[in-house]
Amino acid sequence: MPAASNVLIIMSDEHNKAIAGCYGNRVVATPNIDALAARGTLFEAAYTNCPVCVPARASFACGRYVHDIGHWDNADPYDGTRPSWHHILRAGGHEVSSIGKLHFRSAADDYGFTQSLIPMHVVEEKGDLLGLVRDELPKRKGSWKMARLAGPGESSYTFYDRDIAARAQTWLREAAARPHEKPWVLFVSFVAPHFPLTAPPEHYYRYYDDPNLEWPKLYEEEARPAHPYLREYAECFAYDEHFASRDDVRRALAGYYGLVGFLDENIGKLLKMLDAIGLSETTRVVYVSDHGDNLGARGLWGKSTMYEEAVSVPLIAAGPGLGAGERVKAPVSLVDLSASILSWAGEDRPADWPGEDLAQVARARPEGRVTFSEYHGMGSKAGFYMLRDGRYKYVHYVDHPAQLFDLEADPQELNDLAGDPAHSHVLARLRAELYAICDPDDTDRRAKARQREQLRLAGGREAVIARGDLGFSPPPGFSPDFNL
Structure with a gap:
């Protein structure tokens, strides 16, 4: 293993x-992300440990699964x-x-950082309280x-990302x-590409005017799968009703x-600065996302499903010990x-912690490696894994x-094999x-017990519904916009 970096x-x-x-x-232009992949290792089967922001980020921070740490949903942020x-x-x-x-509880908590610049946390130290209502799911008004x-x-999010990119370049140059x-x-x-889907015009029109922009998979009503959870989620969030x-x-x-x-433009600014200060070859650089987005597939928008669009993530790592231009098929996750990160910096x-060093996984290419994700949040009446x-x-509800x-024969997830007797042994394994x-x-019971207590402390179902639907968390300097 190369030395710490x-x-x-x-x-x-x-x-x-x-x-x-x-x-x-073949449509999107991501030259900087692609260049990082060309000089590093791309993980083809990388996953979030929860396909929604707050628990995914809590799990990533703590290096452990959601059910181990108890930060179940977007109303249960990491508190340090x-x-x-x-x-x-x-x-x-x-120095870290x-x-x-961050999407943690508040700036008043100690999360272990030496310095935390312009952090974005959940609203009012509470987050999305509507996600605590898991019986008779309310329709989201936002x-x-x-x-x-x-x-x-431009939106509050694009302004925020511009500030993040500027401060990150400054940190690299000075700190x-x-x-x-x-x-x-x-x-x-x-925060990009999280909605609002308001993009700077020079980026937006590049794709709006492109005749090759691909239509969402299984978008038409008659093509959408009839799984009951998908219906619950779609009726609760109701995104597609507004298209x-x-x-x-x-x-x-x-x-x-x-x-x-x-996003790619901003990533490029950071990589260019790292190169300018002469640290590109000796710094391990990782690009990753907290989760994905359904992006209209099956008539769904947002996250909160276990389809590849929402639960898989891009994960690229470059630097010492990570081969250039390599692609790894072994499943990995945010943990x-x-x-x-600890291993690369020289710490045990x-x-x-269930995770392993990605560089070692890339070298070993282990057969039969299994990765795991779970969901206990908004739009669901019970947990799934x-x-x-x-x-x-395998998705267990x-x-x-x-x-x-x-996923080898059917990467688009068009054919559910759960009812096929020929695959019963795979299902059982x-x-x-x-x-x-x-x-x-038992995990589902523990999550719901915690959520019932949080709901009680928040004033109960009607009080939480009356508070409204936030839609998305505001960045620093912007006020929340609840839609009742």
Whole structure:
């Protein structure tokens, strides 16, 4: 293993990995992400440990699964109580700084960073209280924002990302140039391409005017799968009800693609600065997202499903010990990245962390490796879980039929094999793997018990519904916009 090095982690929010050139997209322009992949290692089967922001980021911070740390949903943010990789690095004498979105509880808590610039946290230290209502799911009143805000322009999020990029360049130029006894670690967290799907015009029109912009998979009503959870989620969030025409869909797609291009531009600024100060070859650089986005596939928008669009993430790592131009098929997840950051900076990971060093996974190419994700949040009446091995994906629902997909033969997840007797042995094997990680029914009970108590403390169902639907968290300097 190469010696310890500086580590730059660049995280985006809600990036569907299929919308990147290095992952095979022929329409979107992502030259900087693609260049990072060309000089580094791309993980083809990387996953979030929860397909929604707050628990995904809590899990990544703590290096452990959601059911282990108890930050279940977007109303249960990380509060710094459990040790994070930031805490471990700071205690080990490293400078470890964050710039941008954290989505933790509040700036008053100690998350282990030496410095945290312009952090974005959940609203009112509470977050999305509507997600606590899991019986008789309420219809989200802010869902119109997905369709109606799509178009050319600037938003609070693009302003925020510009500030993040500027401060990150400054940090690299000034802070990284200072003498350090141990490697530094910088976590830069952008919000693009998370909606609102308002993209700077030079990026937006590039795609709105492109005749090759691909229509969402299985978007037409008659083509959408009839799984009961998908119906629950769609009826609760109701995003698609506000897409009245094909042009509405096209504007949303162009906005999303444009935001990916805008994100890539900002990533390029950081990589150019790293090169300018002479640290590109000796710094391990990672690009990753917290989760993906359904982006209209199956009539769904947002995240909160275990389809590849929402649960898989782009993950690219370059630098010492990471081969140039390599592609790794072994499944990995964000908790592997948590463990890797410690290893790359020269620290040991805690014994109870399930993740492994990504560089070692890339070298070993292990057969039969399994990765795991879970969901206990908004739009769902009960928990569900995902296991991915080299070929198959198994989705276990506490209150609905399971799903099974052969991702080698069916990468688009068009054919659910859960009811096929020829695959019953695969279903049984992956179900046993799930129970080796957690008891899904007991985990669901624990999540709901916590949520019922939080709902009680928040004044109950009616008070939470009366508070309204936020839609998306405001960045620093902007006020929340609740839609009742």
